[in-house]
Amino acid sequence: MRLLVVEDDPELNRQLVEALSDAGYAVDRAYDGEEGQYLGETEPYDAIVLDIGLPKLDGISVLESWRRAGKVTPVLILTARDRWSDKVQGFDAGADDYVAKPFHMEEVLARLRALLRRASGHASSEMTCGPVRLDTRSGRVTVEGTAVKLTSHEYRLLSYLMHHAGRVVSRGELVEHLYDQDFDRDSNTIEVFVGRLRKKLDCDVIQTVRGLGYLLAAPEGQR
Template sequence: MRVLIAEDDRELGRQLLKALDGAGYVADCVANGEDAQHLGETEPYDAVVLDLGLPLRDGLSVLRAWRAAGRDMPVLILTARDRWHEKVEGIDAGADDYLAKPFQMAELMARLRALIRRAKGLSQPELICGDLRLDTRQGSVTLQGMPVSLTAQEYRVLSYLMHHPGQVISRAELTEHIYAQDFDRDSNTIEVFIGRLRKKLGQDLIETRRGLGYRLAAPEGGQA
């Protein structure tokens, strides 16, 4: 899953990047509103962490521009604790949640996970497909109750597929959601990650739809 961080405090931006990376996300970080608006309009993010006090263009203006352009990714706004009116304006402008500074990183991560789940129509923090379970809180994967060791990219591919149960996901879409904006992307590597996942999780778990992409196979007697 891919997240945009729009935060002009460099240290906080670094901490957010580190926390997201450690939780299995891939993130881009920008320090001003103009860059944030551009990336939010041109890149397919699964969620955004948006500081309202951005230079060049403030966060509320950026948010309104995104929503006017039809961009519907969930947005978590950050605002100073004593500026309650900014919270109201942010929600009215199209934000999905807010968090006042200073905050605990664990709370931000929990709110972000919840926003992404709701955007994908999921209600539980543990994603399940038959005997396969992915715990978004711990960033862990188990198969028949046994832990499965995955690389960061394998986890990101599996997480994206499990966040979209029953859907066919193209290689291009997977590529866009597991690499940061400045990474040298190669959609051919997706086949490598899918092959590795099949070796670890079973050959029948991930179906290939020729010319279309991949989907998680629904378990017998149930749904993915």
């Protein structure tokens, strides 16, 4: 899953990016409203963390611009303001949730997990496909109850497929949603990670749909 953090405070931006990266997300960053607006309009993010008080262009204007352009990406707004009217303004502009500063990082992570689940139609933090279970809270993956150790890229791949289980996901879509801007993107790398993931899971849940991409579905007899 690929996220964007738009926050002008360098230290808070760094802390958010670090925490989200440690949680298994690919993360891009912006430090002002103009850069954030551009990235949000041109890149396919799964969710965005947006500060309200930004230089060059304020967060409300950025959010309104995205929504006018038809962008439906879930947005979590950050604000130092505690007036209820500012929260209402954020929701009316198209925000999906908010966190008031100062905040605990765990709350931001929990709210983002919830936004990502809802966006893909999942109600629980635990996702299952046949014998495979992924807990988005702990990042723990098990197959028939046995823990499976994955690298960060393998986890991102499985998490994205789990969030979109039952739908064919193209290699191009995976490249766009699993890697941040600075990563040397190559669709052939996806095939390598899929191969490694299949070997570690040791069950037939990731199907190759020739010419289209990959489909995560429970094996026959376990649906």
